[in-house]
Amino acid sequence: MASRNACSTAARSVTRAARPTTNPTSRLQLQAHTRSYHQGRSQSQTHQAWTKPSAAILAAAASVALIYTASNTDAQAEAAKEEGPPKPTLEKRKKKKGASKEENRDLISSQHLQVKRSWENPGVYAWGSNTGKVAAPDSNDAFIRTPRRIPWFDDVLLRDIKLDRQFGAAVLENGDLVQWGKGYSEETTEPTVTLKGKNLQQISISKDRIIGLSNSGTVYSIPASKTEQENGVKPSESSWIPGWSSTSNISYRIMNPKGLESREKISQISSGLEHVLLLTNTGRLFSAASGSEDFPSRGQLGVPGLTWTTRPPGAFDQCHEISTLKGFEMKKIASGDHHSLALDKEGRVFSFGDNSSGQLGFDFSSEAPYIDTPSLLPISKLYQGTSQAPKVTSIAAGGLNSFFTIDATRVMGPGEDPSEVRTLGRITADTWSCGQGIKGALGNGRWTHIQGTPTKIPSLSGLFEFDEKANAVVPIRLSSISAGSTHASAVMSNITFLDTNEKSSDDTTNYGADVVWWGGNEYFQLGTGKRNNVATPLYLRPLDMAAEIEAGRKEEHRFHITPRHNVKIKDGRKVTMEQRIECGRNVTAVYSGV
Template structure:
């Protein structure tokens, strides 16, 4: 930890001492006096003769020496240090060090580095951002001027769809209030935010591709990076990049993430057990800097798949697929749902007993709210300010989840579909679209004018009426979000309303309504977003956020990469007024669009006769236009009477189910999608006319791609044949026709074989003599649309093939399916398979279930297949019972 501190103080006495010291101290100290240090100091350091490999190394925080130095210096000196003359880098063998990237893809230039040296300013980090993108966002004007003169410098076409206002953490890591929506630099070219969570001076962004980004202060390791650096630009948490996260939640200084396999990860401040980890095994450390699997949940239940998470101020909650609720962390104010905790906290997940099955949980600082599968709400914790939805002078078993009565609001029988908690209040949305609230109202966060000792709190659900009588008409609520003391509403037509505390400008700027000044009711105007549509709302402590992008599917991201790579393309698309060509894949176009399928198949059946589709099929006075196809020199061309930009966006949508929509292209793109029968895109382009988020069609990408298994598509579009081991069935001939594109997409083995320099890449017939036809068929179904078999034996075969083909994602999904299919008779065999093929989540689950179904070693030994296990696995199972 002290290497760079010594380096700066002594300026490298000997080369050998440097290398030895670095090997023993593999992280960079932040104990250097950076306020008195400048880039000239680095010149003097590099000026010594020593092994240059030192500067190529990555330390335990993921930084190179130079990215670390620059990030610390810029924190104190900003752009002043960039006037330093760095001739040493320009004129010596060390110049190339400026282009070496750290674990996050950043060069020194990305962290506001050597702009005067001859560094490559066009390198993109793994956020797909260039140094110029970042300098513009950080408002480093001096650096921007220098970068703009560099031949290699360029700005990405970043189309960020996230805006926020309220109390914002600036690039200087200072808090300031902004009432006007400010863009967050987030390059959502390939993904869109579906959830944003705020903790204390940090935030998380979850994308629809399952990636998690964080930004803010890194204290307590709460940003989830091994890099010990405050981050002003959302940066992907690398340890979660191979997981598909579907839910995130932030406490004050800790976070939870839930993946689509039902596994939960936690990180940040681990004091009082809020991370649910066995920290004594981790060396009693209280800070966990990177996401760590909470494995103990598997040992507490027969159904350990978690489906919902919520991080409170200093505690956490999990709901499993059978509706059980587990809590851990601080037990202050009886907010864990049970009593009898040791030392005032619960270190490992513990089940809340005697409650019905639950489907949602929302935890605040002193109280927690649950929603059961029937739509009833339960609350427990501190009764102060009426936050439990019942009189505080009633029975005082506040730790017990107790049903909230809606008798005074909407009548008993009110069915609730969403719950959310602020600091001292709760907001819920009913199936009928009514909004109720209870608890503290000192800032009008319940939509009622606060009057001291009269309406500064409510101890029972109160119907929120402030949105009912506005001059814009009755508001149909699509969604809502809750901050510490304010509420954000998204209407069904994409309007945003805020009310509650506004001291930090969290209610924004827009239309204010007379009579509601005391609750700061504000309608945010669409011209703040260049007239674009709003699809999601979020709220932080004193912050409001909106997203202008609908969801898409992660599978489309991988498919789009293959479109951009031109690999296996077999059709060319162009427009009438341009010579530009887009190479694409017939099978994708046909699967995603019936009209493409009809046109292509008709053209292939009549190769000498051009075909066409009427483009403007509505009745008007304009000249009729056509989409035409023809085969030239054996290549199929399709020509469109539109702009090339719109065609490019249309293709991007077909591959990914995602495209950034701007006013300038929605009319033309909407006309094209309507003509081609692509309903969801047509709806998105004409959202202002359709006016309903409730009716927005969902993504059909995977459903469309399932069609390519049909013989109709295989006969026309298949371009590779696999010869396998045939089964006993005499009707099976051991031959499967498939598509190079999708085989390459799912399998690393096929990717190397078909897309590399192997002889098979030129062949249309591949021999797989060690693979059964049933196994390959299951493998290809996964490659096509992530479909997993329903039979446990086929799942086991897919696990084995997934290991051979390096398909880690397929192994994980298949193991989740196996968990739902296996019984006690097969558990030992499944455990053996999980160990053989390194399926860790499955092996953890098997051990946990073995401990539940057998209480003695003798019973374990009697289980089927136990005696056939290798000795080391027998010992593992028996030892786990002792624990």
């Protein structure tokens, strides 16, 4: 508007300058004046007379043009205001196309690439404390901040692995035992095969010994130290030649329970710092001292009144049946540093041992810091008033913590009409924890010193997903929990896909299971690259970041673990393998398991 007013003022000034100076009083006077003015002039005068009006006309025309231009410009501006600002044109980034189907899948899916790499390059990634040269035997670094491969295990498949800050132990695909770390030998840095030919299936570690379970059910107790293996008592072993025997190359002890029934054998083992639980295939539970330094004295053996002074005659590491649990068929066992858990087939949990941090699931009492008799956990109280019936499906323990996964089934509440309860029978999968939480190991987002009553882990509870095959919404359970001394990891049992082949479309990709981590991180055992403790489960970056960069991927992605699958490996064999997680004592590993 300011521009329009200025132009109008200029036009009026030019027009007034071109008008005669005489101001007629009437139209008639003006006409008479004009006629006498033209008649009384010569040709030259007439030409001069026409020149001035012409200039005035031209000036007026210019003014009109200026006014029109300004008015038109203002009108366009007003119209633009009404239409609003111009809309931006978005150009979609062109997707990079791979040379082949497989390359294209690698480009569009980090999960597909991770699955492929886990099959092509089996091995062990480790991180955390390296003071004992366990996480990285070839490195002098005190800490390994992010996942790093242990070269000795490249292309090696394992049955099991267990980690301590000072020593590591693993079972090879053929059942032989491998050991490494300063706790094994100060001079030997590379992993070394120690116990051979026993066909070990599972191992568990105590403070100074390794407990191994063979496929036949025999339980071996092996010193963690190479010196003790060489200098200790070496048992005689039977030979394949009848009547012949030989002496073992290393020292070890056999700790099979007495009085097993026909075809009954040990099927699971789980150890703390000083004790080990032994579960038979019929559901009977035994316990024994597992270390050579200290006898279990905090009730973790589950035998009331059993101490070093009251133990029965015989070996210090003899097995004791937990008679309190006779009549209950146990299916799962777990051990923390000084406490024990047992789960029966009906979903009932029994706990015993140290309760200084509430790790047994009961409130701490200074008058009774430990419980030496297996005690039933009142799980139903956790769901009181919710119209849900709970059943424990799995247990885990480590350090001063215990974990429980529970299927809570929606049932009829008081006064409810079955026809109005749409969720009747629906299962909700929840995860609970108890014990010490000052370093975040409870996973519930709080830093609790002592947690007796189990607390729910929100981010691992009440999760659902749509199953296309079942055409239904299903709960997301946990496939497994690995609990270390101060940290833990959980593998989700979410829907996975591993059947992509050459006939599949370009956009069909493999994808694994989600995995999260939480708890203490002072030794970088969470693998985040940072040292802060974490009280809420979080994701890690992919293990093989070099492959991610090589694929041209710049965005942040998370690590997905590869589930069990039949795979053809480099040597041409077909094996059934998967990735597994082991949270140890301030050390963590992901390995290729068979």
